[in-house]
Amino acid sequence: MHTMHAQAAALAGMLAAATGSEPRSEETDRGIRVEADLPDQLSPTTRTAILTALAKADRYGHARTDSSDTVWAELFNRGAEQ
Structure with a gap:
C-alpha cells in the first residue's frame, strides 16, 4: 500500500521527468500539493506524460x-x- 508521501514523491518524479523542471511540494492540513512549471513548448509526448502524472492525483x-x-x-x- 502506498502512503501519501510515497505517492507525492512518485508524482513529483513524473512531473520532473515530463517538464524538465524541479517540482515544488507543500504539505497542507488536507494533504500534499505538488506544483511544476511547464516548459514554453509542449510536444504531444510531453503533454501526455504530464496528463498521465496528473491523473494520479485526487485533484x-x-x-x-x-x-x-x-x-x-x-x-x-x-x-x-x-
Whole structure:
C-alpha cells in the first residue's frame, strides 16, 4: 500500500521527468500539493506524460500568469477525511 508521501514523491518524479523542471511540494492540513512549471513548448509526448502524472492525483489544475504556466496536483490525506 502506498502512503501519501510515497505517492507525492512518485508524482513529483513524473512531473520532473515530463517538464524538465524541479517540482515544488507543500504539505497542507488536507494533504500534499505538488506544483511544476511547464516548459514554453509542449510536444504531444510531453503533454501526455504530464496528463498521465496528473491523473494520479485526487485533484489537479493549471495556473497561468503573464510570465509562467504551472500545473498543480493535490493528494489528500485519507486519515484526515471525515
